[in-house]
Amino acid sequence: MFPVVDSLRSIEFGTPGKSRQTLVNFVINGNKRATAGLAADYEKEGEEVEFVGECLSMVDNDGKHVATLQVTRVDTTRFADVPDEFALAEAEGDLNAADFRASHMEYWTKVGETITDDTMINQIYFTLLTHRLRNLESSDAEWITRACQDEEVQRWTKVPHPYTREHAESFIKDKNGELAAWAIIDSHSQEPVGVIGIHHVINGVASIGYWVAPWGRKSGAASTALRIIPTLARRICKAHTLHATIAETNTASQRTAERAGFTLIGNAADSCPNGDTQEQGLQYELRTALDRI
Numbered sequence: 001m002f003p004v005v006d007s008l009r010s011i012e013f014g015t016p017g018k019s020r021q022t023l024v025n026f027v028i029n030g031n032k033r034a035t036a037g038l039a040a041d042y043e044k045e046g047e048e049v050e051f052v053g054e055c056l057s058m059v060d061n062d063g064k065h066v067a068t069l070q071v072t073r074v075d076t077t078r079f080a081d082v083p084d085e086f087a088l089a090e091a092e093g094d095l096n097a098a099d100f101r102a103s104h105m106e107y108w109t110k111v112g113e114t115i116t117d118d119t120m121i122n123q124i125y126f127t128l129l130t131h132r133l134r135n136l137e138s139s140d141a142e143w144i145t146r147a148c149q150d151e152e153v154q155r156w157t158k159v160p161h162p163y164t165r166e167h168a169e170s171f172i173k174d175k176n177g178e179l180a181a182w183a184i185i186d187s188h189s190q191e192p193v194g195v196i197g198i199h200h201v202i203n204g205v206a207s208i209g210y211w212v213a214p215w216g217r218k219s220g221a222a223s224t225a226l227r228i229i230p231t232l233a234r235r236i237c238k239a240h241t242l243h244a245t246i247a248e249t250n251t252a253s254q255r256t257a258e259r260a261g262f263t264l265i266g267n268a269a270d271s272c273p274n275g276d277t278q279e280q281g282l283q284y285e286l287r288t289a290l291d292r293i
Contacts (some may be wrong), residue, residue, distance in 0.1 A: 035088035080117035145215035206239035226260030247272035
Protein backbone atom coordinates (compact mmCIF):
# COMPACT_ATOMS: atom_id res chain seq x y z
CA MET A 1 0.00 0.00 0.00
CA PHE A 2 1.15 3.55 -0.70
CA PRO A 3 1.99 5.36 2.58
CA VAL A 4 -0.56 7.93 3.73
CA VAL A 5 0.94 11.21 4.96
CA ASP A 6 -1.24 14.00 6.39
CA SER A 7 -4.28 11.95 5.33
CA LEU A 8 -3.26 12.00 1.63
CA ARG A 9 -1.71 9.25 -0.45
CA SER A 10 1.98 10.03 -0.73
CA ILE A 11 4.17 10.11 -3.81
CA GLU A 12 7.88 9.25 -3.69
CA PHE A 13 10.21 10.09 -6.56
CA GLY A 14 13.20 7.98 -7.54
CA THR A 15 15.17 5.98 -5.02
CA PRO A 16 16.04 7.20 -1.50
CA GLY A 17 19.05 9.48 -1.30
CA LYS A 18 20.43 11.95 -3.81
CA SER A 19 18.08 10.80 -6.60
CA ARG A 20 14.94 11.53 -4.58
CA GLN A 21 16.14 14.90 -3.36
CA THR A 22 17.10 15.93 -6.89
CA LEU A 23 13.66 15.02 -8.24
CA VAL A 24 11.87 16.76 -5.36
CA ASN A 25 13.89 19.88 -6.17
CA PHE A 26 12.91 19.57 -9.84
CA VAL A 27 9.24 19.59 -8.82
CA ILE A 28 9.64 22.53 -6.45
CA ASN A 29 11.54 24.50 -9.10
CA GLY A 30 8.71 23.91 -11.58
CA ASN A 31 10.67 21.76 -14.02
CA LYS A 32 9.13 18.35 -13.31
CA ARG A 33 5.39 18.07 -14.03
CA ALA A 34 4.87 14.34 -14.49
CA THR A 35 5.94 10.91 -13.27
CA ALA A 36 5.70 7.33 -14.53
CA GLY A 37 4.88 4.09 -12.78
CA LEU A 38 4.46 0.46 -13.73
CA ALA A 39 0.78 -0.47 -13.91
CA ALA A 40 1.70 -3.89 -12.50
CA ASP A 41 3.03 -2.24 -9.32
CA TYR A 42 -0.37 -0.67 -8.65
CA GLU A 43 -2.05 -4.05 -9.08
CA LYS A 44 0.52 -5.70 -6.84
CA GLU A 45 -0.02 -3.08 -4.12
CA GLY A 46 -3.81 -3.14 -4.50
CA GLU A 47 -3.82 0.60 -5.20
CA GLU A 48 -6.01 2.63 -7.53
CA VAL A 49 -4.22 4.67 -10.17
CA GLU A 50 -4.06 8.37 -9.30
CA PHE A 51 -6.88 10.34 -10.90
CA VAL A 52 -7.59 13.87 -12.02
CA GLY A 53 -8.25 16.16 -9.06
CA GLU A 54 -6.63 13.93 -6.46
CA CYS A 55 -4.11 15.63 -4.17
CA LEU A 56 -0.94 13.79 -3.13
CA SER A 57 1.68 14.37 -0.43
CA MET A 58 5.11 14.71 -2.01
CA VAL A 59 7.60 13.38 0.53
CA ASP A 60 11.36 13.79 0.89
CA ASN A 61 14.01 11.33 2.02
CA ASP A 62 12.72 11.51 5.59
CA GLY A 63 9.15 10.77 4.55
CA LYS A 64 8.20 14.36 5.36
CA HIS A 65 5.36 16.02 3.45
CA VAL A 66 7.13 18.95 1.77
CA ALA A 67 4.50 19.95 -0.79
CA THR A 68 1.16 18.89 -2.23
CA LEU A 69 0.66 17.92 -5.87
CA GLN A 70 -2.69 17.85 -7.67
CA VAL A 71 -3.18 15.40 -10.51
CA THR A 72 -4.20 17.09 -13.77
CA ARG A 73 -4.09 14.19 -16.25
CA VAL A 74 -3.59 10.41 -16.26
CA ASP A 75 -2.68 8.25 -19.28
CA THR A 76 -1.89 4.54 -19.44
CA THR A 77 -0.08 3.23 -22.51
CA ARG A 78 2.33 0.53 -23.60
CA PHE A 79 5.97 1.25 -22.82
CA ALA A 80 6.60 1.54 -26.56
CA ASP A 81 3.87 4.17 -26.92
CA VAL A 82 4.90 6.68 -24.23
CA PRO A 83 4.93 10.01 -26.13
CA ASP A 84 7.52 12.76 -26.44
CA GLU A 85 5.15 15.06 -24.55
CA PHE A 86 5.38 12.91 -21.44
CA ALA A 87 9.15 12.54 -21.62
CA LEU A 88 9.53 16.33 -21.60
CA ALA A 89 7.01 16.82 -18.77
CA GLU A 90 8.73 14.22 -16.61
CA ALA A 91 11.91 16.31 -16.87
CA GLU A 92 14.42 13.65 -15.89
CA GLY A 93 16.82 14.47 -18.71
CA ASP A 94 14.87 12.75 -21.47
CA LEU A 95 14.23 14.94 -24.52
CA ASN A 96 11.95 12.53 -26.35
CA ALA A 97 10.20 9.17 -26.05
CA ALA A 98 13.26 7.27 -27.28
CA ASP A 99 15.35 8.79 -24.48
CA PHE A 100 12.59 7.91 -22.00
CA ARG A 101 12.53 4.28 -23.08
CA ALA A 102 16.31 3.96 -22.86
CA SER A 103 16.70 5.55 -19.42
CA HIS A 104 13.66 3.88 -17.87
CA MET A 105 14.52 0.47 -19.30
CA GLU A 106 17.90 0.82 -17.58
CA TYR A 107 16.37 1.98 -14.29
CA TRP A 108 13.60 -0.61 -14.06
CA THR A 109 15.93 -3.43 -15.13
CA LYS A 110 18.40 -2.36 -12.44
CA VAL A 111 15.69 -2.70 -9.74
CA GLY A 112 14.69 -6.15 -10.97
CA GLU A 113 11.75 -5.45 -13.29
CA THR A 114 11.27 -7.09 -16.68
CA ILE A 115 10.22 -4.48 -19.25
CA THR A 116 8.98 -5.12 -22.77
CA ASP A 117 7.32 -2.93 -25.39
CA ASP A 118 3.95 -4.17 -24.10
CA THR A 119 4.56 -3.32 -20.42
CA MET A 120 1.80 -0.92 -19.35
CA ILE A 121 2.97 2.43 -17.98
CA ASN A 122 0.87 4.86 -15.92
CA GLN A 123 1.76 8.46 -16.79
CA ILE A 124 0.69 10.93 -14.11
CA TYR A 125 0.72 14.67 -14.87
CA PHE A 126 0.44 17.08 -11.93
CA THR A 127 0.70 20.65 -10.76
CA LEU A 128 2.52 21.90 -7.67
CA LEU A 129 0.23 23.65 -5.18
CA THR A 130 1.42 26.71 -3.29
CA HIS A 131 0.16 25.43 0.07
CA ARG A 132 -0.30 22.13 1.85
CA LEU A 133 -2.39 20.95 4.80
CA ARG A 134 -1.15 19.15 7.90
CA ASN A 135 -2.68 17.98 11.14
CA LEU A 136 -2.82 20.50 13.95
CA GLU A 137 -0.03 20.29 16.53
CA SER A 138 0.27 21.54 20.10
CA SER A 139 2.87 24.09 18.94
CA ASP A 140 0.18 25.73 16.75
CA ALA A 141 -1.43 27.32 19.80
CA GLU A 142 0.80 30.41 19.65
CA TRP A 143 0.12 31.43 16.06
CA ILE A 144 -3.57 30.47 16.20
CA THR A 145 -3.98 32.69 19.25
CA ARG A 146 -2.25 35.53 17.44
CA ALA A 147 -4.28 35.07 14.25
CA CYS A 148 -7.58 35.02 16.12
CA GLN A 149 -6.97 38.53 17.46
CA ASP A 150 -7.50 39.74 13.89
CA GLU A 151 -10.66 41.77 13.30
CA GLU A 152 -11.54 39.92 10.09
CA VAL A 153 -11.21 36.48 11.66
CA GLN A 154 -13.38 37.58 14.58
CA ARG A 155 -15.89 39.28 12.29
CA TRP A 156 -16.61 36.36 9.96
CA THR A 157 -16.11 33.28 12.15
CA LYS A 158 -17.50 31.93 15.40
CA VAL A 159 -14.21 32.11 17.31
CA PRO A 160 -14.63 33.38 20.88
CA HIS A 161 -13.66 36.96 21.59
CA PRO A 162 -11.65 37.83 23.42
CA TYR A 163 -9.66 34.84 22.17
CA THR A 164 -7.08 33.34 24.53
CA ARG A 165 -4.33 30.75 24.28
CA GLU A 166 -6.56 28.40 26.26
CA HIS A 167 -9.11 28.61 23.45
CA ALA A 168 -6.42 27.66 20.92
CA GLU A 169 -5.17 24.76 23.03
CA SER A 170 -8.72 23.46 23.45
CA PHE A 171 -9.37 23.70 19.71
CA ILE A 172 -6.18 21.80 18.86
CA LYS A 173 -6.96 19.08 21.38
CA ASP A 174 -10.71 18.59 20.87
CA LYS A 175 -11.51 20.46 17.61
CA ASN A 176 -14.41 22.06 19.56
CA GLY A 177 -17.03 20.00 17.77
CA GLU A 178 -15.31 19.96 14.38
CA LEU A 179 -15.03 16.58 12.70
CA ALA A 180 -11.51 17.39 11.49
CA ALA A 181 -9.24 20.40 11.09
CA TRP A 182 -5.89 21.13 9.47
CA ALA A 183 -3.33 23.89 9.45
CA ILE A 184 -2.77 25.58 6.07
CA ILE A 185 0.98 25.70 5.42
CA ASP A 186 2.82 27.90 2.93
CA SER A 187 4.93 25.37 1.01
CA HIS A 188 7.68 27.92 0.30
CA SER A 189 8.19 29.34 3.79
CA GLN A 190 6.74 26.28 5.60
CA GLU A 191 4.92 28.76 7.85
CA PRO A 192 1.31 28.15 9.01
CA VAL A 193 -1.11 30.74 7.61
CA GLY A 194 -4.62 29.51 8.42
CA VAL A 195 -7.02 26.71 9.29
CA ILE A 196 -9.54 24.70 7.28
CA GLY A 197 -11.89 22.13 8.74
CA ILE A 198 -14.88 19.86 8.26
CA HIS A 199 -17.75 20.71 10.59
CA HIS A 200 -19.81 17.58 9.95
CA VAL A 201 -20.92 15.16 7.23
CA ILE A 202 -24.57 14.29 6.60
CA ASN A 203 -25.57 11.87 3.84
CA GLY A 204 -22.26 12.33 2.05
CA VAL A 205 -22.35 16.15 2.22
CA ALA A 206 -19.46 17.71 4.14
CA SER A 207 -19.87 21.16 5.67
CA ILE A 208 -16.56 23.03 5.74
CA GLY A 209 -15.12 26.29 7.03
CA TYR A 210 -11.83 28.13 6.78
CA TRP A 211 -9.98 31.27 7.78
CA VAL A 212 -6.60 32.78 6.89
CA ALA A 213 -4.33 34.79 9.18
CA PRO A 214 -3.45 38.38 8.18
CA TRP A 215 0.09 37.39 7.18
CA GLY A 216 -1.19 34.68 4.83
CA ARG A 217 -3.74 36.65 2.83
CA LYS A 218 -3.51 37.40 -0.89
CA SER A 219 -1.28 34.35 -1.38
CA GLY A 220 -3.88 31.86 -2.57
CA ALA A 221 -3.86 30.06 0.78
CA ALA A 222 -7.62 29.60 1.15
CA SER A 223 -8.34 28.77 -2.50
CA THR A 224 -5.53 26.21 -2.49
CA ALA A 225 -6.79 24.66 0.75
CA LEU A 226 -10.20 24.38 -0.90
CA ARG A 227 -8.60 22.43 -3.77
CA ILE A 228 -7.12 19.94 -1.29
CA ILE A 229 -10.09 19.49 1.05
CA PRO A 230 -12.18 17.40 -1.42
CA THR A 231 -9.55 14.63 -1.39
CA LEU A 232 -9.45 14.70 2.42
CA ALA A 233 -13.23 14.77 2.79
CA ARG A 234 -13.60 11.82 0.45
CA ARG A 235 -10.84 9.79 2.09
CA ILE A 236 -11.86 10.47 5.66
CA CYS A 237 -15.65 10.83 5.48
CA LYS A 238 -16.67 9.33 2.11
CA ALA A 239 -18.13 12.75 1.22
CA HIS A 240 -19.17 13.34 -2.39
CA THR A 241 -20.25 16.97 -1.98
CA LEU A 242 -18.84 19.95 -0.07
CA HIS A 243 -20.87 22.86 1.30
CA ALA A 244 -19.47 26.18 2.50
CA THR A 245 -21.81 28.69 4.14
CA ILE A 246 -20.58 32.26 3.60
CA ALA A 247 -22.09 35.54 4.82
CA GLU A 248 -23.82 37.43 2.01
CA THR A 249 -21.61 40.50 2.53
CA ASN A 250 -18.35 38.53 2.79
CA THR A 251 -17.50 38.98 -0.88
CA ALA A 252 -13.82 38.14 -0.44
CA SER A 253 -14.62 34.66 0.88
CA GLN A 254 -17.23 34.19 -1.84
CA ARG A 255 -14.64 34.94 -4.54
CA THR A 256 -12.22 32.52 -2.89
CA ALA A 257 -14.77 29.70 -2.99
CA GLU A 258 -15.62 30.46 -6.61
CA ARG A 259 -11.94 30.36 -7.61
CA ALA A 260 -11.76 26.88 -6.09
CA GLY A 261 -14.71 25.68 -8.20
CA PHE A 262 -17.58 26.17 -5.75
CA THR A 263 -20.87 27.49 -7.11
CA LEU A 264 -23.62 29.45 -5.38
CA ILE A 265 -26.77 27.33 -5.02
CA GLY A 266 -28.91 29.70 -2.95
CA ASN A 267 -29.52 30.95 0.56
CA ALA A 268 -28.28 28.76 3.39
CA ALA A 269 -30.52 27.51 6.17
CA ASP A 270 -28.08 28.93 8.73
CA SER A 271 -27.14 32.53 9.37
CA CYS A 272 -23.53 33.70 9.51
CA PRO A 273 -21.70 35.99 11.92
CA ASN A 274 -20.85 39.52 10.85
CA GLY A 275 -19.18 40.99 13.88
CA ASP A 276 -21.68 41.15 16.74
CA THR A 277 -24.65 40.50 14.46
CA GLN A 278 -25.94 37.66 12.30
CA GLU A 279 -26.80 37.88 8.61
CA GLN A 280 -28.07 35.70 5.82
CA GLY A 281 -25.69 32.95 4.77
CA LEU A 282 -25.16 31.88 1.16
CA GLN A 283 -24.68 28.20 0.33
CA TYR A 284 -21.75 27.35 -1.92
CA GLU A 285 -21.37 23.82 -3.25
CA LEU A 286 -18.71 21.68 -4.87
CA ARG A 287 -19.65 18.30 -6.27
CA THR A 288 -16.52 16.26 -6.46
CA ALA A 289 -15.61 13.48 -8.84
CA LEU A 290 -13.26 12.00 -6.26
CA ASP A 291 -15.12 8.71 -6.15
CA ARG A 292 -12.20 6.35 -6.66
CA ILE A 293 -10.32 6.64 -3.37
